[in-house]
Every structure is written in C-alpha cells, then in structure tokens.
Amino acid sequence: MAFRHIDVSPISGALGAVIEGVDLSKPLPKPVFDEIRSAWLEYCVIFFRGQKLEPSQFVRFARKWGGIHLHPFLEPHPEHKEIIEIIKTEKDTYTFGDAWHSDQLFQRRPAKATMLYAKEVPEFGGDTLFANMYLAYDGLSSGMKKILDDVRIEASGGTRSAQAATQNKGSMNSKAPPKNLSTSCFHPLFRTHPETGKKSLFIGNQVEGLKNFAREEAQPIIEYLRDFAERPEFTCRFRWEVDSLAFWDNRCVQHYAVPDTDGKRRHMHRITIKGDVPV
Numbered sequence: 001m002a003f004r005h006i007d008v009s010p011i012s013g014a015l016g017a018v019i020e021g022v023d024l025s026k027p028l029p030k031p032v033f034d035e036i037r038s039a040w041l042e043y044c045v046i047f048f049r050g051q052k053l054e055p056s057q058f059v060r061f062a063r064k065w066g067g068i069h070l071h072p073f074l075e076p077h078p079e080h081k082e083i084i085e086i087i088k089t090e091k092d093t094y095t096f097g098d099a100w101h102s103d104q105l106f107q108r109r110p111a112k113a114t115m116l117y118a119k120e121v122p123e124f125g126g127d128t129l130f131a132n133m134y135l136a137y138d139g140l141s142s143g144m145k146k147i148l149d150d151v152r153i154e155a156s157g158g159t160r161s162a163q164a165a166t167q168n169k170g171s172m173n174s175k176a177p178p179k180n181l182s183t184s185c186f187h188p189l190f191r192t193h194p195e196t197g198k199k200s201l202f203i204g205n206q207v208e209g210l211k212n213f214a215r216e217e218a219q220p221i222i223e224y225l226r227d228f229a230e231r232p233e234f235t236c237r238f239r240w241e242v243d244s245l246a247f248w249d250n251r252c253v254q255h256y257a258v259p260d261t262d263g264k265r266r267h268m269h270r271i272t273i274k275g276d277v278p279v
C-alpha cells in the first residue's frame with residue numbers, strides 16, 4: 001500500500017514497521033490516523049521513535065483505538081489508571097512477559113492491542129520479540145489445518161500468570177486478582193481477524209488444553225504449535241530507545257520480552273485496548 005502522510009519502513013520480512021513523520025503528542029488529522037491504522041493492520045506491529053509523550057497524551061492516543069482494558073492483577077499508574085508500569089530495577093530478577101504470549105488470552109474477550117512506551121532502557125538488552133500468527137497459520141500443512149480446523153483452545157493461564165506475577169513481582173506493582181477472574185475459557189485455535197478477515201493461529205503460553213481432547217493428546221499438539229509459531233522466519237526483534245513506542249495487534253501477534261537485563265534498569269508504560277470475543 002502507498003502511504004502519503006507517513007513514512008513506513010518494514011524491519012523484517014515477517015512483520016513490524018517503523019513509522020516516521022508523526023508526532024503522537026498532538027491530535028492526529030484523520031488522513032494521518034487512517035494511514036497509521038492501515039500500516040498497523042498490514043505490518044501487525046508498528047514502532048515510533050523519539051516520541052515525547054506525557055501520560056495524558058499517551059492515553060489520548062490509545063483511546064483512539066478503543067476502550068482501555070484495566071489489568072486484573074497489576075496496580076495502575078497512581079495518576080493514570082489506564083497505564084500499567086512495567087519496571088525491572090537493578091535488583092530484580094523477574095521479567096514480566098518473558099514467554100511467548102498474546103495479551104489476556106485467558107479472558108473471554110482477550111486484548112485487541114497493546115502499546116508499550118519506553119521511559120528508561122538499558123544500554124543494550126531488554127528487546128521485545130514479535131511473531132506473526134497469520135504466517136504461522138499459513139505455514140501449517142493442509143493436513144494439519146484440516147485436523148485442527150474446528151478445535152478450541154482452553155486458555156486457563158489467568159490464575160497461573162497472576163500467581164507468577166504476584167509471587168515474583170520484583171518491582172512490578174501487583175495486586176490480588178479479582179475473585180471472578182476467568183480461570184478457564186475457550187477460543188478458536190484458528191481465529192479470524194475481525195478487520196482483515198485473515199485467519200491466524202491463536203496460541204501462546206496461556207493455552208493449557210484443547211476442548212474434547214485428553215490432556216496427553218492435547219499437550220504434544222500444543223507444544224508443536226507453540227514451537228512452530230516461534231520460528232525465526234515469523235518474527236521480528238525491536239531494539240528499544242527511550243521514547244520509542246511499540247503498538248501491536250494481539251489478534252495476530254505473539255510477543256516475548258527478552259529476559260536479559262538482570263542488573264540493569266528498564267521502565268515502560270503500557271496501555272492495553274479491549275478486544276472482542278474471538279471467532
């Protein structure tokens with residue numbers, strides 16, 4: 001697609017593009033916003049550099065994409081309930097998000113999108129990896145697609161993730177999960193993106209079973225699909241700088257926070273956009 005209002009530079013053959021020529025601290029004219037949306041749908045994760053964003057400006061940009069999801073087991077920023085702070089200090093060993101996942105997959109309405117904004121980053125390390133789940137779906141054989149076509153994943157990682165975050169929290173400001181946090185829900189393994197109409201593989205570390213499969217039947221399939229989805233040719237890697245912003249589509253992307261910053265400080269602001277029930 002040709003862009004007239006923004007510059008778009010892909011960073012890998014699989015997904016990810018850097019967008020230049022916009023200042024996210026200001027309200028965006030509609031033609032600019034529309035092109036950012038098109039680039040986001042095409043590249044699945046987009047990146048902006050050198051954005052000087054006050055929390056209120058970050059929230060204003062996020063609200064353009066939908067309602068804000070409030071995290072079930074992390075305390076929000078003290079003045080901006082829409083923002084959670086992902087903090088790892090020199091003393092912490094826990095890295096939030098250090099497994100391939102799609103945000104809030106364990107909820108009936110998993111997150112549509114996530115924005116991550118870098119406040120403080122180490123000189124090196126602390127990159128984030130992204131993987132394109134359209135490519136993962138397309139890459140499966142026709143036999144595998146046929147066998148698994150109507151299969152539903154059981155996502156029951158909510159309680160486990162909450163426990164991990166609250167037990168090993170380091171500097172993450174966690175809170176007890178609400179009593180009604182969903183502990184088990186089912187989604188299609190092959191979901192259809194509501195905006196692009198394309199199919200993607202919906203898998204990640206929070207998938208713990210397959211509906212109507214015995215545990216010992218489901219586990220090897222889940223492990224195979226997880227490994228398959230992480231193939232390097234489906235991924236890109238983003239090197240953070242202070243004031244960089246990443247914006248990914250959880251409906252077709254998994255991500256992974258590389259846990260290689262022990263002894264260093266990293267501080268991010270994150271906003272997650274509410275999603276629909278996957279079909």
Ligand code: SIN
Nearest residue numbers: 086096097127128257
């Ligand atoms: C996350 O899983 O949202 C965290 C990603 C990161 O900190 O790089």
